[in-house]
Amino acid sequence: MSSMEEDQFSEDSLIDESQKIDQILEIESKIPDILSYASNCIDAIETKESIEEFNKSAKSFYQTLEYVSTGLRKQVLDLEKAEVPLVSLQPRKHYVTEPLTGMVFDEANRLL
Numbered sequence: 001m002s003s004m005e006e007d008q009f010s011e012d013s014l015i016d017e018s019q020k021i022d023q024i025l026e027i028e029s030k031i032p033d034i035l036s037y038a039s040n041c042i043d044a045i046e047t048k049e050s051i052e053e054f055n056k057s058a059k060s061f062y063q064t065l066e067y068v069s070t071g072l073r074k075q076v077l078d079l080e081k082a083e084v085p086l087v088s089l090q091p092r093k094h095y096v097t098e099p100l101t102g103m104v105f106d107e108a109n110r111l112l
Contacts, residue, residue, distance in 0.1 A: 020078070027071035030064050037061035 040057035043049070 020075075023071065025077060027068055027075070030071075033064050034061060034068065037064060052069050 037060045041054055041061060044054035044057060066071050
């Protein structure tokens, strides 16, 4: 086994990979929170709750959105550093409409 292959399967390498997976799972777990905080903001407006309740939900929304956005951006940069080849994913037409698909892939290409 070459030294490169040994490094790939070393204990430190496996711990590092485990930490990366944990980070991805943490980011993923926060995505539903974004929708929940947005919903709380809308509810506060619709029910004319106090401005403090709206501000609290809005602050949580923006903090969580920033956390997820930053985390995903870091993951993309890590993938670029690792030189992971990009795979062209073709959407399933019964899941996504054609105009939305174009917008999503155009934006993804712009970011990459």
